[in-house]
Amino acid sequence: MFELKRDRGNPVYLQIQAQIERRIASGALCAGDVLPSVRTLAKQLRVNPNTVVRAYRELEFRDLVETRHGEGTFVAAGAEKQAQPRALLAERAREFVHEAKELGLTKEQALAAVKSAWRSSGKPGKSGQVA
Amino acid sequence: MFELKRDRGNPVYLQIQAQIERRIASGALCAGDVLPSVRTLAKQLRVNPNTVVRAYRELEFRDLVETRHGEGTFVAAGAEKQAQPRALLAERAREFVHEAKELGLTKEQALAAVKSAWRSSGKPGKSGQVA
Amino acid sequence: MFELKRDRGNPVYLQIQAQIERRIASGALCAGDVLPSVRTLAKQLRVNPNTVVRAYRELEFRDLVETRHGEGTFVAAGAEKQAQPRALLAERAREFVHEAKELGLTKEQALAAVKSAWRSSGKPGKSGQVA
Amino acid sequence: MFELKRDRGNPVYLQIQAQIERRIASGALCAGDVLPSVRTLAKQLRVNPNTVVRAYRELEFRDLVETRHGEGTFVAAGAEKQAQPRALLAERAREFVHEAKELGLTKEQALAAVKSAWRSSGKPGKSGQVA
DNA sequence: GTGGTCTAGACCACG
């Protein structure tokens, strides 16, 4: 379900945070849904539980999730209002465009790269539900 | 000339490296061109000279630049062969697409985001062939 | 300078946070002042550095302090506006009164306890500067 | 009858313990009185019964209450001698004063805060002698 | 030197 890139300059806990945020934004995770338990996710990602804890804590700080002691971590009510798909994507699009320009590519070339990547990428999970 | 984002999990020296690499790929920097001196660039970016040194050192290790003692740092001959615009962009496009799908967006929405970002982005620097 | 109580149900990192917040509120710490370095404070309090890091991070999240990588942790500009002495004390006063009432004490007895504690407590640090 | 604050670093079972202790100290609970049953209190506080059990167990360990199998939990004879209102309050007063000083407040300001909190606080429960 | 991230593993609180 989750995927991590273990490279320099891409803290694991931020990757976890970002993925959860995107799933909330897409509606794949809805208010009230349980997140995987800290230990479960840690095991799944082959990561230290503390790293997951940290990701969850920051999401809680931002009111995207809430934790109930002894029960688990849940998507907070109203979380979908804070995690807007368009806004999250716009930022990434900006970065992508910036780099494409620095590489001296034309708009067409950049778009072609996206289309190509879209084709070769597998079908998304249940996020396909968004029209 | 250079731009830095000072946020968590985005090492400055990697950003410097990446920007230089992209300029080499785009042809904005050609074999034999001088890079700004360590001190100059450090001052310009308001960064510790050691950070620039580190970026240059790794570029040298990858044979993209070469330092000539007492003269400066130059783009290496053949650097453009190692820094392929398409390859560099493809990786970013993949990431972009992956996130867009996680956000539950359609291909059209993703492309629209790129087009929009392209429009609202300023003209590139001296990155040549972009009209 | 700092004091910790190591008892159940009083997380160390929260105590550190609270003390720093109170010093900002009192003016003992002003915008721009450096906090003790993570390692220094950890050693002073005989606590694990990570515990201090955690306290500092949450303060940063609340914009009470800001960290400059490689330089240190500083009191943020405008921090004094967020840390209001009266507000911080009012909450504690409420708790104190609640417990005093539960103990069946009169207002006079409660006030007497505070006066007595005030007398037997040492002079404060430089927080005495506030009139 | 009981009130809980569900925040970080304020174990529920300790809050229960402390409240019972204060009521014993105040005379609101006398030797021989029955405490609410574990299940009743658990339901009332919307807490897991085990948490109440734990609070009662520690009170029993300190000889403030005693459990009679099949009958319930009772305030122990002589409990009032161990739970002294003044002593319990003195500790809290010390903490309160310490924080007030750290906040740079004067004695008068601290006392005013207590008086104000006293006024705005509701009448206590059955804690007797408070007018 | 500074702060940042991560691991391994212990012990506590709660259901």
Add this chain to the structure above:
DNA sequence: GTGGTCTAGACCACA
């Protein structure tokens, strides 16, 4: 079982 706090100690990024 769940999450929360803390430790000891490693390695990285930055000044």
